[in-house]
Amino acid sequence: MVRVRFAPSPTGYLHVGGARTALYNWLFARHNNGTFILRIEDTDRTRYVPGSVEDIMESLKWLGLEWDEGPYFQSKRIELYRKYAHELLQRGMAYKCFCSEERLQKLREEQRKMGLKPGYDRKCRNLTPEEVKKLEESGKPYVIRLKIPLEGETSFDDYLHGKITVKNKELEDLILLKSDGYPTYHLANVVDDHLMGITHVMRADEWIPSTPYHVIMYKAFGWEPPIFVHLPVILAPDGKGKLSKRHGAVSVLEFRKMGFLPEALVNFLALLGWSPGGDREIVSLNEMIELFDLKKVGKRGSVFDFNKLYWMNSVYIRMKNDEELYNLVLPFYEREGLIEDKSHRDLVKKLIPLYKERVKTLEDFPKMSYYFFRDDFEYDEEGIKKNFSSTEIFNYLEKVVEKLESAESFTHEDIEKMIRGVAEELGIKARVIIHPIRVALTGKTVGPGLFELMEVLGKEKCIERIKKAIETFRGQKP
Numbered sequence: 001m002v003r004v005r006f007a008p009s010p011t012g013y014l015h016v017g018g019a020r021t022a023l024y025n026w027l028f029a030r031h032n033n034g035t036f037i038l039r040i041e042d043t044d045r046t047r048y049v050p051g052s053v054e055d056i057m058e059s060l061k062w063l064g065l066e067w068d069e070g071p072y073f074q075s076k077r078i079e080l081y082r083k084y085a086h087e088l089l090q091r092g093m094a095y096k097c098f099c100s101e102e103r104l105q106k107l108r109e110e111q112r113k114m115g116l117k118p119g120y121d122r123k124c125r126n127l128t129p130e131e132v133k134k135l136e137e138s139g140k141p142y143v144i145r146l147k148i149p150l151e152g153e154t155s156f157d158d159y160l161h162g163k164i165t166v167k168n169k170e171l172e173d174l175i176l177l178k179s180d181g182y183p184t185y186h187l188a189n190v191v192d193d194h195l196m197g198i199t200h201v202m203r204a205d206e207w208i209p210s211t212p213y214h215v216i217m218y219k220a221f222g223w224e225p226p227i228f229v230h231l232p233v234i235l236a237p238d239g240k241g242k243l244s245k246r247h248g249a250v251s252v253l254e255f256r257k258m259g260f261l262p263e264a265l266v267n268f269l270a271l272l273g274w275s276p277g278g279d280r281e282i283v284s285l286n287e288m289i290e291l292f293d294l295k296k297v298g299k300r301g302s303v304f305d306f307n308k309l310y311w312m313n314s315v316y317i318r319m320k321n322d323e324e325l326y327n328l329v330l331p332f333y334e335r336e337g338l339i340e341d342k343s344h345r346d347l348v349k350k351l352i353p354l355y356k357e358r359v360k361t362l363e364d365f366p367k368m369s370y371y372f373f374r375d376d377f378e379y380d381e382e383g384i385k386k387n388f389s390s391t392e393i394f395n396y397l398e399k400v401v402e403k404l405e406s407a408e409s410f411t412h413e414d415i416e417k418m419i420r421g422v423a424e425e426l427g428i429k430a431r432v433i434i435h436p437i438r439v440a441l442t443g444k445t446v447g448p449g450l451f452e453l454m455e456v457l458g459k460e461k462c463i464e465r466i467k468k469a470i471e472t473f474r475g476q477k478p
Contacts, residue, residue: 002034003197006060006067007189009041010052013251014059016304017204017234017243020269024231025202026065027270027292037196038070041189043078043182059252063262064285072196074188081183084191084221085144085176093220094176096142097124098135119172120145144177146186146217154212159229160299161205166212174213186210190217198226205230229294232273233301243304259332259362261320264313272302282315310360317359322352329365336366338373347372350456354448371442372457375465383445387436388473396426396433397440401466410459412451419451440469 006022008014014022029036038060040053057071074081088094099120108118125147127135135142148171155165176187183191193201208230218225234243243250255265267283275298276283276291283291317325326349333339333348351369359365371377387393403418419437423430438450441462447453454462 001199002029002032003037003199004029004034004202005037005039005070005193005196005198007039007041007192007203008056009044009047009185010049010056011044011047012049012052012055013253014056015250016252016255016265016269017250019059019063019252019265020234020272021202021204021231022060022065023063023266023269024274024292024297027288028200028202028294029068030289031292034199035068036065037072037198038067039072039192039196040070040074041185042073042075043081043185043188045075045182055251055253062256063252063266069196072192074183074192077188077192078182080195081188081191082177082181085183085187088146088176088217088220089144091220092147094144094146095125095127095173096132096136097145097173097175098127098140098142099123122173125173141179143175143179145173146176146213146220148173148213148216154215156211156215156225156228158208158211159200159227159294160232160297161208161230164208164211171212171216176217186213186217190214190221193226194218194221194223200227200229202229202231205232229297231297232299234272235301235303237304237306239303242301259364260309260313261316261328261362264309264316267316268309268312272304273298281312314360317362318356322349322356325352325356329362332362333366333373336370338366338370344373347456354452354456358448368447371444377443379439379443380445383439383443384473386445387439388469388476391474393433393436394470394474396422396428397436397466397470399426400433400437401463401470404459404463404466407459410455412449412455415454416451436469437466440466 004025006018006025008018008022026036028034038057040056042048042053053071060067085094089096097120104120107121111118124142124145149168152168153165154168154171155163157163174186175184177183192198211228211230215225235241236243252265256262263285266285266288267281270283270288271281274292275296276288277296320328329352330339330345330348333344339345339348348365351365351372355365355368359368399422400419403422407414407418419433420430423433426433434450435445438447438453439445441450441454441457457465
C-alpha cells in the first residue's frame with residue numbers, strides 16, 4: 001500500500017516548487033490507490049511565520065490536492081522524538097555533546113581559516129560515563145548527536161538518480177535533539193516517516209546531501225528505509241539557478257490573486273519534470289492520475305516559462321462556459337471597485353463573451369474592459385495621433401453621431417450596417433471611421449469587435465463619447 005507525505009515547514013507561503021512536490025506525491029498516491037498525508041514540520045520555532053500553515057492548507061485545497069490524513073504537527077509530537085533520541089543513546093548510536101555555541105563558532109572560524117570544511121570535531125564523542133555525569137550534574141546544557149561511522153561508506157538507491165554513495169568521513173555527527181529538547185528536522189523526519197508507514201519519500205533534490213544521515217539513522221534504529229525519490233529543481237525563466245521571488249510571483253495564492261485558474265497551474269506544474277507521453281500539453285487532473293508514472297519524471301531541472309503558463313491559463317479560460325466565468329471574474333471586478341449595483345453585475349455577464357478569447361488571466365477582464373464602467377479612461381496617445389490627424393475625420397464622426405441618434409434598433413448587426421452605410425455614403429473605406437470610433441469610445445486602438453462593443457456600451461454612451469472626442473481633439477495639433 002503506497003503511503004506518501006507532503007511535509008512543508010511553516011516558514012512562509014507555499015512556493016510553486018513545494019506545490020509541485022505536493023502534486024507529484026498526490027498523483028502518485030491517487031494512481032496507486034494509496035494515501036496522501038499532510039505533515040507540518042514546525043519544530044524550528046525560530047523560523048515559524050504566523051499564517052503560513054493556513055496559507056499552505058488553503059493553497060493545497062485551491063489546487064484540488066486534498067489530503068487523506070493529517071495535518072499532523074510535529075510540534076505536538078515532541079515527547080515522541082525525545083524518546084527515540086534517548087533510545088539511540090541507550091543503543092550507543094548517539095551521544096551527549098556539551099560544547100557551547102561559542103566554542104563551535106570559534107571552531108568553524110578556525111577551520112575556515114585553514115581552508116577546511118566547517119564541521120564538528122567530535123570533542124564529546126568519547127567522553128566517559130563519569131565525565132558525562134559530572135557535566136550533567138553541573139547543569140551544563142547539551143545536545144544529542146548521531147554517531148556517524150568513522151570508516152566506510154553510506155549508500156542509498158534513489159529512484160531517479162540511481163545509487164548514491166558518500167564516504168562516512170565526509171559526514172559530521174549530526175545534532176538530533178537540541179539543548180531546548182526540540183528535535184532537529186532530521187530526527188523528526190525519520191521518526192515520522194517510519195511511524196507513519198511512508199513507502200516513498202518524494203522531495204526536492206536539494207535534500208540529497210541529507211539523505212545519507214537519514215539512512216544511517218534508519219540503520220541505527222533497525223528500520224527499513226523508504227524508497228527515495230529526489231525531484232529535480234524548478235529553474236528560473238533564464239535557466240540559471242532556482243526559481244525565486246526575484247523572478248516574479250512564486251506563491252501559489254499569488255497566482256490565484258493574479259487570476260490564474262487552479263487547473264491551469266496544476267497542469268503547468270505537472271509538466272515541469274513529468275511527461276504524459278506524446279506532445280500533449282493540456283491534461284486534466286483525472287488524466288494525470290491515470291497516466292502518472294515516476295518512470296516519466298526526469299532528472300534535470302525544468303524552466304518555469306511564464307509565457308507558457310499564461311498561454312495555458314488562456315486555454316483553460318476558454319474552456320469554461322460563460323456562467324462559470326462570471327462567478328470567477330466578478331470578484332476581480334469588485335476588487336477594482338467597478339461593481340456598484342446590479343446593472344454592473346449584468347454588464348459583466350455581457351462582457352464575458354467579448355473578452356473570453358482575448359484574456360490570459362481573470363485579472364485581465366476588468367483591466368481590459370474598464371471603460372465600460374468609467375468615463376475617466378485615458379486615450380492612447382499613438383491612437384490619437386494616427387486617427388485624429390485630419391480635419392475631415394471630425395466631419396465623418398459628426399455624420400456617424402447623426403445616424404446613431406436616429407437609430408431605432410441598436411443590435412451589433414444594425415450598428416455595423418449603419419456605420420458601413422455612412423462610409424459608403426461618404427465615399428471612404430469603412431476602416432477610416434471604424435478605428436477613430438474605437439479610440440473615441442474606449443481610448444484604445446485594439447479590443448473586441450467594435451459593433452458588439454457598441455451594442456453592450458449602449459446608444460447614449462456611444463453618442464456621448466464620440467461627441468466628447470470631437471470636442472476634445474478637433475483643432476488639436478497631432
